[in-house]
Amino acid sequence: MLTSILFGYDTGTISGIKEMKFWLMTFGYEKTPGSGEYTISTPNESLVVSILSLGTFFGALFAAPMADIMGRRWGIVGACAVFSVGVAMQTAATAIPLFVVGRVFAGLGVGMVSCLVPMYQAESSPKWIRGAVVSCYQWAITIGIFLAACVNQATKDRMDYGSYRIPTAIQFVWAGVLAIGMFLLPESPRYLIKKHRDADAAHSLGRLLSVPDDHPDVQVEIEDIKANLRMEEEIGQSSYADCFKMGPNKVLLRTLTGIFLQAWQQLTGVNFIFYYGTTFFKQSGISDPFLITIATNVVNVCMTIPAFWAVDHVGRRRLLLIGAVGMLICEYLVAIIGVTISIENAAGQKVLVAFVCIYIAFFASTWGPVAWVVTSEIFPLAIRAKAMSMSTASNWLWNFGIGYATPYMVNEEYGNLGPKVFFVWGSTCLGCLLFTYFCIMETKGLSLEQIDILYQNTTPVKSVSYRNQLIAHNVHAADDEAIARASGREVFNHEKGSQTSAQEKV
Numbered sequence: 001m002l003t004s005i006l007f008g009y010d011t012g013t014i015s016g017i018k019e020m021k022f023w024l025m026t027f028g029y030e031k032t033p034g035s036g037e038y039t040i041s042t043p044n045e046s047l048v049v050s051i052l053s054l055g056t057f058f059g060a061l062f063a064a065p066m067a068d069i070m071g072r073r074w075g076i077v078g079a080c081a082v083f084s085v086g087v088a089m090q091t092a093a094t095a096i097p098l099f100v101v102g103r104v105f106a107g108l109g110v111g112m113v114s115c116l117v118p119m120y121q122a123e124s125s126p127k128w129i130r131g132a133v134v135s136c137y138q139w140a141i142t143i144g145i146f147l148a149a150c151v152n153q154a155t156k157d158r159m160d161y162g163s164y165r166i167p168t169a170i171q172f173v174w175a176g177v178l179a180i181g182m183f184l185l186p187e188s189p190r191y192l193i194k195k196h197r198d199a200d201a202a203h204s205l206g207r208l209l210s211v212p213d214d215h216p217d218v219q220v221e222i223e224d225i226k227a228n229l230r231m232e233e234e235i236g237q238s239s240y241a242d243c244f245k246m247g248p249n250k251v252l253l254r255t256l257t258g259i260f261l262q263a264w265q266q267l268t269g270v271n272f273i274f275y276y277g278t279t280f281f282k283q284s285g286i287s288d289p290f291l292i293t294i295a296t297n298v299v300n301v302c303m304t305i306p307a308f309w310a311v312d313h314v315g316r317r318r319l320l321l322i323g324a325v326g327m328l329i330c331e332y333l334v335a336i337i338g339v340t341i342s343i344e345n346a347a348g349q350k351v352l353v354a355f356v357c358i359y360i361a362f363f364a365s366t367w368g369p370v371a372w373v374v375t376s377e378i379f380p381l382a383i384r385a386k387a388m389s390m391s392t393a394s395n396w397l398w399n400f401g402i403g404y405a406t407p408y409m410v411n412e413e414y415g416n417l418g419p420k421v422f423f424v425w426g427s428t429c430l431g432c433l434l435f436t437y438f439c440i441m442e443t444k445g446l447s448l449e450q451i452d453i454l455y456q457n458t459t460p461v462k463s464v465s466y467r468n469q470l471i472a473h474n475v476h477a478a479d480d481e482a483i484a485r486a487s488g489r490e491v492f493n494h495e496k497g498s499q500t501s502a503q504e505k506v
Contacts, residue, residue, distance in 0.1 A: 004117070004137045006083065006174035007110050008144025012297070013167050014049055015274060016152030016290065019282075022163040027096050042411050044096055046404045051100050053400030055086075055107020056114065057393050063115035064389035072120040072188040076113055080179040083109025087171045094161075107396075109175075115392040119384060122376035123188040124208050127447040131311035131373050138369035139304040144174075145274055146297035153290050190381055190448070193225045201225075224449045224476050229381050243387050249380060250455045251387075257439050258375040258391030264432045265371040266398035268327055269425025270363045272406055273356065280410070281353070292353055299357045303364035315444040316370050317436065317464070323366025324433035330359035331426035338419020352419070367432070371395075374440065377448055378455070442467050450475060 017023055024038035027048075031037045040048070059079070066075035086109060089102025118134055125133040151167040158166075186208060192201035199213075202222055206213040243255045272280070273296055281289035310319055334355045341348030379387040409415040409424075417424075441463040443451050450470050458466035 004140030005144040005147070006080075006171065006178060007114055008141035008146075009148045009174060010052070010083075010106055010110055010144070010171055011141070011271075012145035012148030012274060013152065013171075014052070015293065016149060016156060017164045017167065018045065018048060019290075020152070020156050020163050022159050022161070026094055026161075026164075027099065040096075042407045042414060046407045047100060048096070048103065049407075050400045050403035052103045052107040052110070053396045053403050055104040056111030056396035057107075057400060059108035059111020060115045060389050060392035060396055061111075062108070062389075063112045063392070064385045066112065067116055067119060067191070067385035067389075068194075072116055072123065072191050073182050073185060075116045076120065077179045077182050079109045079112030079116060080175040081109075082112065084172060084175045085109075087168060087175070091165050091169045106171075111392065111396055113178075114396070115389050118372050118376035118392075119388050120188055122373075122448065123190040123384075124186070124204075126209065127445060127450075129312065130377065131316070131444065132308040134373040134376050135304070135307045135311050135369035138364075138372055139301070139308070142297070142300040142304050142364060142368070146294070146301050149290075149294045149297045153294060156290060189222070190225055190384075193222070193229060194381060198222065198226070220476065221447070224447065225381070228449045228452055240386055240390075243383050243390065248456055249452065251380065251383065253439075254378050254380070254455060255383075255387050255390065258378060258387055259394040260435060261371050261374060261440070262391045262395035263398045264428070264435055265367050266395055266402055267425075267428040268363055268367055268432060269331065269402075269422070269428065270360065270368070271399060271402060272421065272425065273360065295353075296357060296360055299360050300364045300368075303361040304369060307365045307369045310365065311370055311373055312444060315442050315464070316374050317440045317442040317460070319366045319370050320374075320436040320440055321433065323362050323370070324429050324436060326362035327359055327367070328426050328429035328433065330355050330362065331422045331429060334359065335419055335422035335426060338422065374443070377443055377451055378441070380452055381448070437461070445471055447476075 018040070021038065024040060028038045028040035028044075031039050059082075063075065063079070066078060070078060083106055086102045086104065086106030089105060090099055091102075093099035093102055118137055121134050121137060122130055148167065151170060155163045155166050157163075186204040187200070189201040189205040189208070192198075192204055202213045202218055205218050205221060206215060209215070209217060211218060242251065244252050246252050281292045307319070334352055337348060337352045337355065341352075343349070375388065375391045406421070407414070409417050410421055437460075439460055441451075441454055441458075441460050443454065443463075444467065446454060446467060453470060453475060454463060454467060
């Protein structure tokens with residue numbers, strides 16, 4: 001959770017910091033000589049907000065070799081060190097150049113942990129709670145964003161360097177505690193199997209399941225992981241090119257699903273609220289935009305909690321469909337309300353804020369956590385680090401693009417869309433809906449090895465019924481007889497007359 005708080009807090013601080021008067025006096029310029037009102041240029045605003053995401057893009061890509069060479073656990077510790085360098089630069093900065101460079105280094109660290117942590121969680125969690133564990137990652141992100149809003153609220157009126165240095169320097173705490181905590185946790189058992197350290201993997205898995213190393217549950221899971229890894233190694237190596245190969249394992253589909261799912265998560269428009277919410281509410285006539293920003297963050301934190309239960313009971317695919325429909329409706333309503341009322345209309349502004357909160361509630365309980373759950377579990381072990389890094393990098397690339405483009409879309413001297421920007425986000429949510437229906441498998445309750453079997457034998461539209469058969473027959477990757485029994489059922493849609501063994505089908 002500390003990783004996610006680090007991630008969320010760093011994301012959330014900039015929305016308030018860039019509106020603080022002392023920060024604007026230090027890094028910006030006076031609008032009119034003698035007016036006492038300060039601002040920064042639109043290009044600088046875009047750069048300060050979005051450059052973190054550019055750093056996270058490259059950080060996510062660097063996470064793949066770190067995960068495969070150093071391991072998931074030590075990779076996270078290294079990411080904390082990089083992040084701390086960026087925090088130090090931002091804390092010391094009194095001019096835009098150093099502040100921006102600090103944002104880049106912090107972004108590198110955030111990008112690394114945003115890839116490594118969901119991967120570590122998915123590889124180390126029992127299948128029956130994996131969805132809830134990875135959902136906690138998103139929940140802690142929302143807590144981080146909320147804490148950032150609260151600290152910003154407490155320091156925004158200070159007329160000294162503490163106004164922005166205090167909320168920035170607090171990030172040292174998250175990074176330090178996380179790095180120390182990782183020393184106490186075991187390495188991912190799947191990473192250890194990949195490195196052919198079977199005894200260490202059994203010990204790690206035993207710790208995670210709170211059973212002895214030689215317990216039957218440990219041995220069964222170890223054999224499943226080894227069987228799948230052998231199959232993957234027979235098919236190909238673990239290069240980036242292998243992430244885009246077509247074949248029975250549907251690696252290309254899985255890689256593109258991860259990349260585009262993270263892109264669509266960003267295109268829901270939620271980071272418009274978290275990056276530019278204070279500015280947007282201020283322009284919409286809200287008297288205290290900082291308090292409204294805190295309110296939206298409270299909604300974000302609270303409404304992520306139901307996802308802990310829903311992701312492992314309602315299912316990944318269904319939650320994404322529900323969330324896309326709910327966000328689509330709310331965003332179109334926000335856009336319509338925003339363009340039909342004046343900023344003096346207090347009642348109308350309250351309705352606008354209400355629908356923004358409902359929209360955030362849909363995101364927080366569906367697309368926020370579920371996108372990370374899906375991308376942490378759909379990739380084969382041999383290419384998991386590389387595919388996960390590309391999907392996470394996609395998230396941050398779109399985050400950068402949206403963060404950089406938004407001021408040009410909404411500021412008066414450029415696009416001046418204002419609330420009309422929600423017509424754009426509503427339309428992208430329609431894309432989210434279509435993408436989910438045709439591309440997302442239902443993986444609820446399956447082990448990572450069973451997910452491989454799911455992809456080999458069905459399509460996203462039919463995945464719910466196939467997933468039910470896998471659970472009903474208790475199919476394991478190392479159990480040829482169980483796969484053969486299940487494969488005889490019509491729902492698996494194998495080629496007519498196929499009598500090949502489960503290993504040959506893989």
